[in-house]
Amino acid sequence: MLELFTYDFMQRSLLAAAMVGGLCSVIGVFVVLRGLAFVGAGTSHAAFAGVALGYLMGWPPLGLAILFGLATVWITGWVEERGRMKLDVSIGILYTTTMALAILFIGLMKSYNAEVYGYLFGSVLSVTSEELRVIGGLSVLVLGLILLFSKELYFIAFDQEMAEASGVPARRMFFLLLTLVALTVVVSLKTVGAILVFAMILIPASTAYQLTSSLMTLTLYSTIIGVTTAVAGVVISAIWDVPSGPAIVLLATTVFFISVLFSPKRMKRAAHVHVH
């Protein structure tokens, strides 16, 4: 089995999974705390529409994925800020519209294109060196920005109005967060696919949420869970020859349910009820 790890494709896959797992789990902390879960789902489908258009027109799919993803989150953020529509309603409309566009673009293709479906379902085992460099570059950019603005991002996740009232440029930080969510989704498309990337963002942070009441510890736990489940999922995928995306997500989901069962918060609450 150890021989498996000597193959170039396997090393690339593990590195890609570790980077995507780490990136998704860190941004996931802010997504979960700020209540942007649905934005992640909507953005991944919008980005997939960009990929489909790229393949249809012969344009760079990753560039269009970024464009579609950014347009979706910025429109959503703008609509919410203006108070014209609730966030979940606007993202719901864009979600279905971009998915309809993706289906339309695929339908307009003259022949079956397996690469497009790779972005829908994820194929980490086929990540190329060039794609790895793109994933690496975007990961450094996103994680660097999170590190640089972490205190502001935590504050707006806690309470955006209070952050603004305290002199933090909360509005700009909210749009930065939305932009980082879109970039994370695009980075992760090839590895876990448009459908499952949402789970990669949501599950590690939600799991860590069960285990701690400290922001710093939450971020640390989320990262460990994200990287570990992504790497372990790729190994399972290679050993048992199952698709990588579902392997990663189902493993992360299992860890989530275990964390719910053994959550210190839940146990304290149960003990509190028992005492009363």
Place this chain on the structure above:
Amino acid sequence: MPDSLDPIIRFDHASFGFPGVIALKDISLSINAGEFVGVIGPNGSGKTTLCRAVLGLMAPVEGHLHIFDCACDELRCHHRAKIGYLPQQGVVDRNFPVTVLETVMMGRYGALGLFKRPGSKDREIAIESLTHVGMERHKDTALGHLSGGQQQRVFIARALAQQPKVLLLDEPTTGLDITAQHNVIELVEHLHDELGLTVLLITHDINMIRSRVDRLVLLKTRLYAAGPPMDVLKPEILREVYGKDLVITEKDLVIVEDYHH
């Protein structure tokens, strides 16, 4: 009592709202450094609008607002870090995974500015703020594990960590039991006396604050009255604003029909 008569907040015929909907109309009011001012009025009277205006979250649609000599007409002034703010209960998720110290440290972020990390000095200020509200023992406790009254103390400490000149409290006693209500108001009074802070306290609880504040500001979409409590709490003014006959007894303010029973 006021330490000086320097107006640090000045409304000059200021109106607030949106085109076609005015929430507060033609407000002219000065608040001096070191004053303890209570803002009262029925629901929908514009108390929260006044709060948002002072925080710099709302620019006047007419007239002017000056805070610390900064014109806030276009929401570009940078006075926000000097105003410590306690939001209404329910605005903040009190079960957010954050410790007491992490919560109070957030009070330093605005003053620090972008790109700077909080250091040991900021931690010292945060712990000192917790000491002021008597919560330093709980610094590593999860915010969600505290009672409502303790959480309010932590949020007051967060406001103090900004090292503000003004403390702005939006209905700080709502949702608390009677003991916690008294404790919070006594703490605010103590901070006003001890630290010389200007306090702007928005509340429905006239009884709780009337003997503690220097001035009361009574709103009902416009400024009905402002001055010492006994000048504002006159039966004819209260009847006009609240639509009920109210009488002030030695201890309490009660509805007349209940009083006679």
